[in-house]
Structures are given as structure tokens and as C-alpha cells.
Amino acid sequence: KAGVTQTPRYLIKTRGQQVTLSCSPISGHRSVSWYQQTPGQGLQFLFEYFSETQRNKGNFPGRFSGRQFSNSRSEMNVSTLELGDSALYLCASSFGRGGTDTQYFGPGTRLTVL
Amino acid sequence: DQQVKQNSPSLSVQEGRISILNCDYTNSMFDYFLWYKKYPAEGPTFLISISSIKDKNEDGRFTVFLNKSAKHLSLHIVPSQPGDSAVYFCAASKSGGYQKVTFGTGTKLQVIP
Numbered sequence: 001k002a003g004v005t006q007t008p009r010y011l012i013k014t015r016g017q018q019v020t021l022s023c024s025p026i027s028g029h030r031s032v033s034w035y036q037q038t039p040g041q042g043l044q045f046l047f048e049y050f051s052e053t054q055r056n057k058g059n060f061p062g063r064f065s066g067r068q069f070s071n072s073r074s075e076m077n078v079s080t081l082e083l084g085d086s087a088l089y090l091c092a093s094s095f096g097r098g099g100t101d102t103q104y105f106g107p108g109t110r111l112t113v114l
Numbered sequence: 115d116q117q118v119k120q121n122s123p124s125l126s127v128q129e130g131r132i133s134i135l136n137c138d139y140t141n142s143m144f145d146y147f148l149w150y151k152k153y154p155a156e157g158p159t160f161l162i163s164i165s166s167i168k169d170k171n172e173d174g175r176f177t178v179f180l181n182k183s184a185k186h187l188s189l190h191i192v193p194s195q196p197g198d199s200a201v202y203f204c205a206a207s208k209s210g211g212y213q214k215v216t217f218g219t220g221t222k223l224q225v226i227p
Contacts, residue, residue: 103215105157
């Protein structure tokens with residue numbers, strides 16, 4: 001069974017640009033969550049999508065947005081990039097049955113903003 | 115507001131000894147707790163979980179203890195092996211809610227051969 005895949009794995013952008021990250025969940029999983037990992041901050045929850053609908057949202061500015069397609073693949077978009085957006089962005093998939101569902105993470109996309 | 119806290123950024127343990135990783139939480143609505151392990155250049159992988167109706171859960175060398183009154187949980191690894199060297203994240207959620215998991219900042223465990 002293929003795991004969660006994320007593309008691209010590495011990305012370098014400059015301030016003010018926008019970026020789109022992609023996540024393909026495990027087959028059969030309908031929930032995709034996105035997290036930002038920075039040193040000293042752990043994993044910060046961005047948002048969760050289930051059946052193409054955003055079910056949960058973390059405390060991030062509106063520059064961070066996402067969407068989910070009918071095949072459960074998800075994209076995350078960050079507009080007007082800032083230096084502080086440099087981080088590892090992780091997506092995780094699950095069946096989406098609730099708070100006890102095990103999440104399976106992808107390897108992440110390392111975003112560097114110059 | 116860090117609702118899940120791991121106050122030790124790093125921990126070094128000799129191979130064969132016990133590793134104890136600690137985690138505190140502040141939100142009394144959390145009733146499901148998890149530990150994830152993360153190697154460099156990989157995503158976190160699920161390790162073990164515990165529901166608030168229990169105070170202990172074991173899986174092989176890994177045991178998680180939950181003290182609800184103290185809002186504290188710990189992960190014990192016995193015996194520790196060099197392959198256990200990784201960053202460990204404590205996480206918490208509400209079992210009845212949607213998938214919103216709150217993670218701690220992580221503890222980097224180094225097991226010395």
C-alpha cells in the first residue's frame with residue numbers, strides 16, 4: 001500500500017511570491033490535514049479537509065489556504081510569502097472518522113523563503 | 115498558547131537503559147493522546163496512543179502512562195536501542211471531534227551505544 005506522497009520535496013522561493021504544495025493521501029483515506037513544522041514550535045495545525053470540505057482550521061493568516069479534490073488529493077497554497085514561512089510542511093491522511101483516527105504523514109515539503 | 119508541552123528539548127540515554135519522555139497538557143477537553151516518532155527527512159510515524167479511560171498502555175518496548183489529575187503523560191522505552199534515536203512528539207485530541215490534533219514541540223532522544 002503506497003504511503004502519503006508530497007510534492008515537491010524541496011522548494012526555494014523569494015519574498016512576495018506564492019507557492020502551491022501537493023499531497024496525495026493513502027488510498028481510501030478521505031481526510032487530509034496540513035501542518036507546519038518549525039524549530040522550537042513543533043507541528044502547528046494548519047487545516048483539515050474531508051470530502052472536499054474544510055472541517056477544521058488552525059490559527060494561521062488568510063495567506064494560507066487549501067483545497068481538496070474529489071480523489072482526496074489536497075493542495076496547500078501560501079500567497080505573499082514571508083521569510084517566516086520557511087518551514088517543513090507536512091500533510092497527513094486518515095480515514096477521517098474522528099479524533100482517534102491514526103494519521104499517516106508524508107515526508108514533507110521543505111520550503112525556504114529568501 | 116501551547117496546549118501540549120514537552121519541556122525537555124533533548125534527552126541522552128545509554129543503550130539498554132530506560133528512556134522516559136514527558137509531556138504536559140493544559141486543555142482538559144483532551145481525552146486521547148498519542149506519541150509519534152520522527153526521523154530526519156521523514157514524516158512522523160505513529161508510535162502508541164492512550165485513551166483517557168486508561169492510565170497505561172503497552173506495546174512491546176513502549177509504554178505510555180497517563181496521569182489525568184496532573185495533566186501529564188510519559189513515554190517509557192525499555193530497553194532503549196540506538197535505532198530509537200529520533201524526535202518524539204506528544205499529541206492530544208478530543209475523541210469526539212473532528213481530526214484536529216495538537217502536537218507538542220518534540221523531544222530529541224539520543225541513545226548512545
